[in-house]
Amino acid sequence: MSDERRDATVPGAPRRRTALLAFERFYRSSEAGTLAAVVLLMVLLTFANNQFLTRDNLIFTARSFSFIAIAAMGACFVIIVGGIDLSVGSVMGLAGVVAAFLSSHGYGTIPSVVGALLVGTVSGLLNGLLIAKGGLAPFIVTLGTLSIFRSFVYIVTGGFPMQGFGPSLLWLGQGFFIGIPMPVWIMVVFWILLTFVLRRMRLGWYAYSIGGNEEAARLSGLPVDRVKVLVYVIAGLMGAIGGLLLVARLGVGESTAGLGYELNVIAAAVIGGVSLKGGQGSAFSAVLGAALIGVLNNGLVLLGVGEYLQQLVIGAVIILAVSIDRIRAKNFA
């Protein structure tokens, strides 16, 4: 973090050097390693399978990782302040099935979306209050709420998949705008929005400061507790949006929606360069991490890699991507 800020503006630098500086600034950022890995993987896949670099394949792959990316951008706020949110998979599921329930019971799209967002807000608020105001460990609290929210998913669905949503809710998950799937658009919008929040708004600066050194932030008078509650609400909301879109895309709200996704969401953020120690990361890292896993999954199936080997390859590529980042970081040590 501090590296980037220091290099951001060099007073009186000649104009022709700005591009170079921008490049160097990016190269030093934690996203560079993952971006390199994604690009490398895409180049390899382009040569390996002639179906990879087709418009259909790329947009559907982007759609398939957009849900994780959206939730991961929220998770990234929590991780930046040094917390963790394990309940995100359950929040995704609960928000999704609440929207599915409302929509399949004849409520319009707006009440369904509001219902899902309400689930995200309330669950985030509960996590945030217990952690910031209750002084409980984030890992424990969200482990507990993971199970509580999942239980609500079973109560809402009764174990039965719910279908028959209103057309405009389905459009959010399945529709296209200028040839790009709606979930991808929504991912991009939040990417821009949350990047702005992190880089330009006080909340972002506070979050980095708290993650960097919580005690120092508290002593310098930052509203630490309020920021913490807020980041969990953001994580809950982003999880809810991801879950809502996932359910809308599949056209079915079932009780396993989002089950186990917390691992993918947190992995996406961390692979992209969000530091689990706190104080470092960006919305872009979350998208990149999700993209790496998404493209990899797509490639493994396109190439027909055997079912028993797929998990091995995914694990190896993740470790490789992170080590590219370590090598890059070492250059500055």
Next chain:
Amino acid sequence: MSSCRWFIRFALVPVLSALLGVSAFAGGQNEAASSKPGFLNFAVVAKSLNNPAFQVAEKGANDRAAELGDVGITWTAPTNADAAEEVQMIEGFIAKHVDGILVDSLGPSACGAVNEAIKAGIPVVMWDSDCPDSERNAYVGSDNFKGGYAAGLLYAKAVQGKGQQNVAILTGTPGASNLQQRDQGFTKALDDQQIPYKIVTTVPCYEDLAKSVTAVEDTLRGNPSINGFFFDGPWSLLVDPSNLPVMTSKVQSGALTVVSFDTLPPEIQYVTNGSVIGLVGQTYYGWGYQGIQVLYQIVKNHLKYPKFVNTGLGIVTPQPEMVGDQQSITPQAMNQLWSSFSFKEKPLLPQDLH
């Protein structure tokens, strides 16, 4: 600040206690334990809470219990198909000395608990998923190999004389034995019908709907020579058809034949709209209905059943036809069964099974 912290902690205690109290009360309502002489308390353990098939099974179990009149049922399942949780449940029922247990096994560890129950003198009947090497009294369920075989027969009939078949298989968790049996049954039928074929790839989806859709679409996009797909579980067909554009367009142009396992409500539309040539399902209602019947006859009347009580298959095809020795029904008839929940079974006695 710290008063706020204490407030939250103190508020937490009554809220969580109230939640627990409500759940315990709801649990007690379910139990309906009776100590009338001759009244039997049976426990049923399903694999998970998240499958509509199990709810039909539960209805079957309750229906048969109501017909018998002197049986009470406690129905439970681990929330997420977790074997360790299932073992704990079975051990709990052993400690409670129930009169009999129906178990849908999640694997070898559950089979160990089944043997413990038998050792404690509690009869155990398996359903849906068996523990073949355990001491259980009987297994009530569908024959997965035969189910796969029926799917293979449907496929063979559809592609007869259409040349080389490059078939992909969508599976749940790699290595699950019931799914492997379905795959083996499927290929055996193709062998028997002398269809020239090759299994090009087997893609797993880890029982996740979103992953299953991506797996099917990516497989078809990555290898255009694939002209057949066998889904050994329902996953991809539980979602909206708009998720499967490549599959749908290939089927419509006649370049792809798809057959799938299970006959759950969302799958039926795929037979109606022609995307899938047929569905082969298990008799979910029969699991519960015949499970209670067999357990009851073993406990009450000491009847001896064969180790495998076959509850048959439910097959859905556009028109009723004979598939092997099974009669199929139409999608309309299957939809009717689901919407009225009016599945029917005749209680099986040992003499019916020869």
